[in-house]
Amino acid sequence: YLKSHPANEGWKIFVFTHAPPNGSGLRVLQEIHVVNGCCWLNHSNEQRCRKFIELVREHRSIKGWFSGHFHLGQDYQDSITFPTIPREEGPYPNRGSCVFAQTSVMRAGTSRDGRQQSRLLRGNSKGFEICTVDHAKGGTIRLDATITYRDDSHELGVYAHPDESLEHDNYFKVRMPQEDDDGYMCGPEDETECVLSDDPVDEQDNYWWRLSCGRVLGLTNGMLLEYDSSTLAPLGLVVSADELVGKRIAVIDSGIEECEINFDADGAMEEDPDCDMEGFDEREQAVIMYDENYEVTVIQPNEDGSYWRKIVRNKIARMKERRREKAALEFAAKGLEEDKSNVKEKVQSSWGPYTTTSGIAKSTVVPGTEKAPKPTAFVSR
Structure with missing residues (x-):
């Protein structure tokens, strides 16, 4: 459908879904959606989750995308996000030519912040307007943003009012990293180990880093989160605040020393005959958490390479x-x-999580249950 309705033929497409796509930049709930890994469309599948923003980037006929998953009001400025321009021209990530808008709820009993609002979309010859219908105030209409088409593939958005967040609204907001911001600590370009802070982690710390494999981790509100490597949208919880606050985080090399890449005087890579260089993609690293007594916890990635914990199943x-x-x-x-x-x-369930680095299976007993007593004799039948 998108291929047959291109922007250069004048098509303007608006999308309405329950949840927003990864990369929309909309405000998310840390205590619910980030921790449980249910912020975005197809959140539980990395490739399927990212395909929507890739469609937006590729097909600039998509002009607006509305969603209502978070049950949050429309008074925050980050309840609407505008398209970003190419990386070489300014801020990233790229949202194509699309405006994303969070839609609230009409009934008080389903609102997470007390707002009772819905969206009104008004088109005109130059673009369109996004408005709020406030059901708690008798259905009054407020202009939120004006979007003007510059051409078929570009548009300019302007907020119509300042952010109306209340003091307690910071609870609802999860910080999202931005390329080249002050919170970036280290990345694959750093050759030495990266101790992210000389001081123990607290709930005010906000910094992030890239691993050599491309995964992005960051600290916010005392939690260690994983972010999407392309959009920098939060994916899920890695370590909770109750376990992390008061400890330190470091990234250290963990690969076989003989397989490190070296370069000769002319800058050419020297291959070690004992290493499989064809299968070498990046240097291996370990993310560790430790306290003042150097009691160390290795934060192991999942089998697919991701770090965020799938606490709640699909x-x-x-x-x-x-x-x-x-x-x-x-x-x-x-x-x-x-x-x-x-x-x-x-009646109980067993999911069989991996609990050890041992390659030998020793027990399938569900934690918290009693083992059956060993028989004193065996009888063949």
Whole structure:
């Protein structure tokens, strides 16, 4: 559809989805959506999550994208984000030619910040206007932003009023890094280990860094988060504040020393005959957390290379899990000839997480449950 409706033919496309795409730059909730990894469309799948912003970047006929996932009001300026210009001309990330807008809720019982608002989109010969309909104030209409088309592939947005955030609204905001901002600490270009701070982490720290593999990690509100390597949007929680505050973070090299890349006097790479240079993409690093006594915790990445913890499963997967548990409960109740409410404690689930670096499986016991006693004798039948 997008290919057959290009910007250079005058097409203007507006998209409406429940959740916004990764890279939209809209305000997100740290305590709910970031921690649980459910901020963006297809958040649980890295490639599928990023495809929407890539479509926006490629197809400049997409002019507006509206979403309502966060249940937040429309008084914050970051409830609307404007397109960014090319990297060589100014701030990044690139949002194509699209304006992203957060849409609030009409009913007080579903609002997270007390606002009761919806959006009104008004088109004109030069572009369009985004307005707020305030249902708590009798349906009054307020102009929020004016967007003017400069040509088929570019538009200019102007906010119509200052940010109206309240004092407590910082609770709702998660800091998003920006390329070349003051919070950038270190990256693949740094050859030595990176101790991110001489002082223990506190909730006021805001800095971020890139690993040699391209992954982006950062500290905000006392939490260690992972950010998308392209859009710098928050992906999810790596270490919570209750575990991290008061400790320090460092990035150290962890690869085999003999496989480090060296260069000769002419700048040519010297290959080590004992190393597989074809499979060498970047130097291996370890992210560690430690206290004043050097009690060290290695923050291991997931098997796919990401760091953010998938604390909450995909909603469809959880529905299936509950159905399996219900079936197991009915099975146990039938076998014991008892009511299901009396056998709940006999049914539990096992997900089999990896808990050790050992390559030998030793136990599949669910943590918190008792092991069956060892038999005193074996009988063959």
